[in-house]
Amino acid sequence: MAADGNGQFTFTNVGTGPYHLLIAADGFASQTYSGTLAANEAGVVPQITLAVASEATQVQVTVSRVELAEDEIKIQEKQRVLGVFPNFYVSYDPDAVPLTSKQKFELAWRTSIDPVTFVLTGAVAGVQQWQNNFSGYGQGAQGYGKRYGAVYADNLTSTFLGGAIFPSLFKQDPRYFYKGTGTVRSRFLYAVANAVICKGDNRKWQPAYSTILGDLASGGISNAYYPSSDRGAALVFENTLVGIGTTAAANVLQEFLIRKLTPGQSHNLNQP
Numbered sequence: 001m002a003a004d005g006n007g008q009f010t011f012t013n014v015g016t017g018p019y020h021l022l023i024a025a026d027g028f029a030s031q032t033y034s035g036t037l038a039a040n041e042a043g044v045v046p047q048i049t050l051a052v053a054s055e056a057t058q059v060q061v062t063v064s065r066v067e068l069a070e071d072e073i074k075i076q077e078k079q080r081v082l083g084v085f086p087n088f089y090v091s092y093d094p095d096a097v098p099l100t101s102k103q104k105f106e107l108a109w110r111t112s113i114d115p116v117t118f119v120l121t122g123a124v125a126g127v128q129q130w131q132n133n134f135s136g137y138g139q140g141a142q143g144y145g146k147r148y149g150a151v152y153a154d155n156l157t158s159t160f161l162g163g164a165i166f167p168s169l170f171k172q173d174p175r176y177f178y179k180g181t182g183t184v185r186s187r188f189l190y191a192v193a194n195a196v197i198c199k200g201d202n203r204k205w206q207p208a209y210s211t212i213l214g215d216l217a218s219g220g221i222s223n224a225y226y227p228s229s230d231r232g233a234a235l236v237f238e239n240t241l242v243g244i245g246t247t248a249a250a251n252v253l254q255e256f257l258i259r260k261l262t263p264g265q266s267h268n269l270n271q272p
Contacts, residue, residue: 016041023048068097076175077110081261086114089163090254091175098201099175101168108164112156121152136227150225157221158243162214171201172210176254184256191255195248215243 016039024030028050035045072093079087088111099107111117125148128134137146163174177199179190198208219236226235 021045023050025050028052065097066100066103069099069103072096073099073103073107076107079262081258083263085116085120086111087258087262089175090178090258092178092180092259094177094179096175096177098173098199098203101164104164104167104174105160107174108159111163112159117155118152121155122148124151134227134230136229150222153225154218154222158214158218161217162211166210166214166217170209172206172208173199173201174210175199176251178259179255180259187255188252191251192248194251195244211247212240212244215240 018034018036021034022030022032029052031048031050072091076088076091079090081087088107125144128147128151129139129144132139134147134150137143137150166172167174176194179187181187182190194208196208196212197205198211200206216236219239222239223231223236
């Protein structure tokens with residue numbers, strides 16, 4: 001029924017006796033009015049004003065998994081040991097959202113171009129030159145430059161192959177997930193095991209195909225630029241085993257020491 005020009009409603013052919021009106025509209029609190037209509041009486045109901053409903057409107061806001069993962073990456077990229085050394089590949093959130101392939105490549109790229117990466121590469125190349133490792137490179141500035149390029153190439157290929165390319169292909173997460181709870185023994189075994197197992201993008205534990213194949217592939221590629229006397233399949237497999245051992249040792253340090261030396265990450269923890 002529509003109201004007239006004055007906003008009034010008129011009901012005709014209403015019988016005598018008691019009546020009950022319910023006035024309701026979306027977004028407003030309903031009102032009721034009751035009365036009794038005598039014979040031949042024209043009943044008039046006082047003006048009724050509906051108040052806005054007091055119930056709060058519920059709005060559900062959802063954030064996509066991609067956006068959540070992007071926020072996690074931003075936090076990780078602020079993680080630096082002693083405020084200096086990159087600690088990007090560690091998540092202190094055990095329920096972190098899996099990364100997309102694009103985000104895996106972004107994290108690998110961010111690590112590879114970090115200024116500290118270049119400084120550490122120079123330090124390693126300097127030690128190699130001092131110890132005359134890979135003597136086929138020679139000495140002097142030229143020898144140092146070749147060692148520097150080889151060390152950086154090793155880091156670059158292992159980071160992208162083991163941290164982006166293979167994790168994207170096998171749908172695995174390249175990060176170390178800090179445990180932080182349990183006995184010292186359980187945490188130690190967890191850290192060591194994470195050298196050969198990892199979380200998949202489905203959040204289930206599985207063999208770390210990405211890391212192992214990344215080390216193997218990186219070692220194979222290094223045969224293209226290392227001196228001929230240092231090339232060969234044996235060296236590739238030896239370096240892969242060394243890489244697994246190094247990862248295990250780094251994970252143990254992550255579990256028991258590095259968190260304490262990494263400021264600015266406590267807001268990302270669900271751990272005590």
